[in-house]
Amino acid sequence: MTATTGSAGGAATRADTGTDTTLEVDNLVVDVLTESGWATVVDGVSFDVRRGETLGIVGESGSGKSVTCLSIAGLMPPRQTRVRADTLRLLDHDLTRLTPKQMSDVRGPTISMIFQEPMSSLNPAFTVGDQIAEVLRRHEGASRRESRRRAVELLDRVGVPSPARRATQYPFEFSGGMRQRVMIAIALACNPDVIVADEPTTALDVTVQAQILELLREIQREHGMSVIFITHDLGVVADVCDRVLVMYAGQSVESAGLDDLFEDPRHPYMEGLLAAMPRMDNPSEALASIPGHPPRVGAMPDGCRFHPRCRYAADACTGGSAPALELVAAHHTTRCLRHAELTLRGNP
Amino acid sequence: MLKFFLTRLATTVPVLLLVTFVVFGLVLLIPGDPAVTIAGPEATVEQVAAVRERLGLDRPMVVQYWDWITSALSGDLGTSLFTSRPVATSIGDGLPVTLALAGSALVISLVIAVPTAIVSALRRGTWLDRISSIGSSLGIALPSFWLGLMFVLLFSLTLGWLPATGYVAIEDDPGAWFSHILLPALTLGIAGAAESARQLRGSIIGVLQQDYVRTARAKGLRGRMVIGKHVMKNASVPLVTVLGLQITALLGGAVLVEQIFGVPGLGQVALNAVTTRDIPVIQGIVLVAVLVAMLSNLLVDLTYGYLNPKVRPR
Numbered sequence: 001m002t003a004t005t006g007s008a009g010g011a012a013t014r015a016d017t018g019t020d021t022t023l024e025v026d027n028l029v030v031d032v033l034t035e036s037g038w039a040t041v042v043d044g045v046s047f048d049v050r051r052g053e054t055l056g057i058v059g060e061s062g063s064g065k066s067v068t069c070l071s072i073a074g075l076m077p078p079r080q081t082r083v084r085a086d087t088l089r090l091l092d093h094d095l096t097r098l099t100p101k102q103m104s105d106v107r108g109p110t111i112s113m114i115f116q117e118p119m120s121s122l123n124p125a126f127t128v129g130d131q132i133a134e135v136l137r138r139h140e141g142a143s144r145r146e147s148r149r150r151a152v153e154l155l156d157r158v159g160v161p162s163p164a165r166r167a168t169q170y171p172f173e174f175s176g177g178m179r180q181r182v183m184i185a186i187a188l189a190c191n192p193d194v195i196v197a198d199e200p201t202t203a204l205d206v207t208v209q210a211q212i213l214e215l216l217r218e219i220q221r222e223h224g225m226s227v228i229f230i231t232h233d234l235g236v237v238a239d240v241c242d243r244v245l246v247m248y249a250g251q252s253v254e255s256a257g258l259d260d261l262f263e264d265p266r267h268p269y270m271e272g273l274l275a276a277m278p279r280m281d282n283p284s285e286a287l288a289s290i291p292g293h294p295p296r297v298g299a300m301p302d303g304c305r306f307h308p309r310c311r312y313a314a315d316a317c318t319g320g321s322a323p324a325l326e327l328v329a330a331h332h333t334t335r336c337l338r339h340a341e342l343t344l345r346g347n348p
Numbered sequence: 349m350l351k352f353f354l355t356r357l358a359t360t361v362p363v364l365l366l367v368t369f370v371v372f373g374l375v376l377l378i379p380g381d382p383a384v385t386i387a388g389p390e391a392t393v394e395q396v397a398a399v400r401e402r403l404g405l406d407r408p409m410v411v412q413y414w415d416w417i418t419s420a421l422s423g424d425l426g427t428s429l430f431t432s433r434p435v436a437t438s439i440g441d442g443l444p445v446t447l448a449l450a451g452s453a454l455v456i457s458l459v460i461a462v463p464t465a466i467v468s469a470l471r472r473g474t475w476l477d478r479i480s481s482i483g484s485s486l487g488i489a490l491p492s493f494w495l496g497l498m499f500v501l502l503f504s505l506t507l508g509w510l511p512a513t514g515y516v517a518i519e520d521d522p523g524a525w526f527s528h529i530l531l532p533a534l535t536l537g538i539a540g541a542a543e544s545a546r547q548l549r550g551s552i553i554g555v556l557q558q559d560y561v562r563t564a565r566a567k568g569l570r571g572r573m574v575i576g577k578h579v580m581k582n583a584s585v586p587l588v589t590v591l592g593l594q595i596t597a598l599l600g601g602a603v604l605v606e607q608i609f610g611v612p613g614l615g616q617v618a619l620n621a622v623t624t625r626d627i628p629v630i631q632g633i634v635l636v637a638v639l640v641a642m643l644s645n646l647l648v649d650l651t652y653g654y655l656n657p658k659v660r661p662r
Contacts (some may be wrong), residue, residue: 075565101570108568115566120559125581125655134577135567170657186567 017292022193022226023049023072023111026087030064030071033080033295039298042068043250043322049194054220054227058243058273060232060294064250065230073111074103091193108139112187114335116199118179122171128155128182129167131223136187154185159215177208181215188191188219198230213240234277238262243331246270249295249305250321256332263346266334268310274347304337352653352660360642367638368420371631372413384539403429420635426628428621435632438617443636445515446613449605450598452529453537454591460541461587465548466575472553479546488544492601496535496608513610532609536601540594547590558582585655592648595639624636 021329030042042064045071057065070076071083072095079246087097092337093106115121122131132154133147142150148167155163158181171179180236185194197216218238220227229240237244237258244261246254246269254267265271275288292309294302303320307313316337325333338340381498383400384391390573391399400406404415419426425435464484468477489524504512516524556579564578603615614633621629 073566075562079423104565104570106568107566113558113563113566115563117559121563121565123578123582124558125657126578127657134569134573138567138569138573172658183563186563 005015021048021052022051022085022091024089028085029083030067041297045252047245049226051226052111052224053242055230056237056244057230058244059247061245062294066198067245068227073107105209108135109190110192112192114183114187114197114200116202118176118183121183122179124171125172127168132185132189135186139190154189158185176204180212194226195226234273253335260332265344265346266328266339267336268312269306271344277347281321312338356649368417371635372408372416374631394635425632428629429626430448430624435628439632439636442614442617446453448601449532449602449613453598456533457537457541457544461544464545469549469552479651484545493608499531499535532605532611534642536605544587544590546554548587551586552579555579555583580654587653588648593643595644599637
């Protein structure tokens with residue numbers, strides 16, 4: 001990656017941060033209001049995303065991966081959520097200091113989202129074309145005619161056949177895969193620097209999944225944007241991600257480059273996830289599963305949060321506060337006390 | 349949309365026909381012989397027979413119906429048995445006043461209900477929400493005749509801001525019309541406002557939890573746009589149902605409110621006709637009321653088509 005630092009001109013605002021980091025998150029803590037009071041659902045998550053790369057965030061449901069991204073984008077319900085972070089920087093925007101109104105200026109042109117449920121994420125009462133066009137009207141001040149024309153172009157770009165006719169139709173006239181293409185068109189409309197894709201293929205058929213992933217990859221290549229890909233499917237991770245952040249019970253437990261992580265996992269949870277993944281080279285091998293369930297919010301175990309389910313858990317793992325993240329190799333961190341003694345099995 | 353409109357319009361024809369049967373059949377349902385009533389208690393059998401013949405009450409039902417329907421179609425609803433005024437004229441005088449009253453009541457109830465519902469849905473559980481919830485309970489519970497009297501006491505007699513009774517046609521003096529219609533319309537509209545506010549608050553809360561509202565926010569749309577466009581169009585569907593029902597209720601309620609405020613609407617005409625068993629007038633008024641109800645149902649259905657593209661025929 002060539003760093004174009006410090007040059008004057010239109011791109012200066014983006015380059016003058018001195019690095020090619022688009023999103024920097026340091027010690028993000030999110031509390032949500034539950035029936036029994038405030039509970040911490042994201043606990044000290046840190047990561048950054050570089051220009052043009054795809055960061056995968058992996059974890060079981062309830063691990064806090066969606067909340068992490070919704071909080072960054074300011075999309076958690078304000079009165080039931082508290083978001084704190086040491087750093088939350090998106091290009092030159094300090095997201096911790098933005099008012100809700102300023103935040104809404106950022107959503108769309110700088111960061112945009114694709115959600116899991118293409119069936120319910122589009123408004124049933126408006127045409128698909130209008131739902132794309134309104135983003136352009138809002139952020140780029142495009143006229144009705146101009147925004148409509150560009151909506152058709154975007155539909156064409158994301159591979160919706162006969163886009164001019166389809167733009168005048170309503171979401172219920174689209175299949176799941178086509179709706180997800182529309183969602184991608186909406187996310188793409190203002191050429192954002194970061195796209196957060198929150199399990200974008202989970203609700204789709206396998207063949208459609210592959211098409212949508214291919215489309216996302218293609219668009220990323222074309223526009224050089226950063227993508228945060230939230231998923232629980234390691235197959236998808238292996239397919240699209242450059243680096244991976246593994247989350248468990250609201251914390252990041254391991255992060256590494258894709259190959260490092262798959263070949264040399266340093267946290268027992270990641271080993272468990274890999275063992276639960278079907279292997280192409282040895283399909284007859286029985287799939288392992290991780291025993292037990294993730295802890296509930298507000299009832300986190302002492303010590304390492306994974307220890308009740310960990311086959312390697314020792315006495316040291318069960319008490320005190322959660323172990324700290326340790327750097328075990330270049331760009332590879334883990335939250336396991338015993339990482340040095342253990343030899344964990346990968347799934348290259 | 350045009351096709352939808354025409355289809356929907358065509359379905360009203362059989363209903364309308366059925367309604368004319370029922371309205372005409374009213375004569376049969378009402379106890380007592382109108383000829384006897386008109387001729388008076390002292391009349392001889394011959395006099396009653398003469399009246400009956402003059403009114404055509406002695407002819408076969410089918411012939412009577414045919415006469416009635418053909419003249420009704422040409423705008424002749426017969427003449428009152430008592431005042432000898434053409435029914436169409438009485439209705440023509442009263443209907444615009446009643447429609448103006450009911451229409452203003454509807455507008456007032458929406459002006460109250462929509463902002464209240466939005467605020468209490470967005471500030472759910474706060475004191476603002478609780479106050480508006482208490483307010484709408486009161487609005488539904490308090491009878492309109494009591495409310496009307498309280499309004500007169502407060503705004504007319506104590507503060508002297510608005511006239512207590514009377515009516516001025518809008519084409520004569522719009523300002524005077526407004527000041528005369530405000531209190532009756534408020535009285536008539538407040539129950540509807542309370543009901544609509546409740547209904548709308550509930551559906552807004554439901555819609556706010558929909559994924560597409562999160563999508564709208566994720567697009568960076570301003571709060572005003574998210575609520576005004578994405579939430580309201582979907583949340584309005586149950587409201588429209590309620591409004592459709594309210595329109596007919598407003599016509600009924602207008603009878604009472606017209607009495608309280610001395611508004612010369614259809615209510616007075618209807619009341620007189622019912623007490624004197626003035627069949628042609630009753631028929632005319634019921635026919636008009638049914639037409640208004642059907643028209644409002646038609647409007648409701650068309651609004652559904654606008655709000656929910658799924659119900660439009662393709």
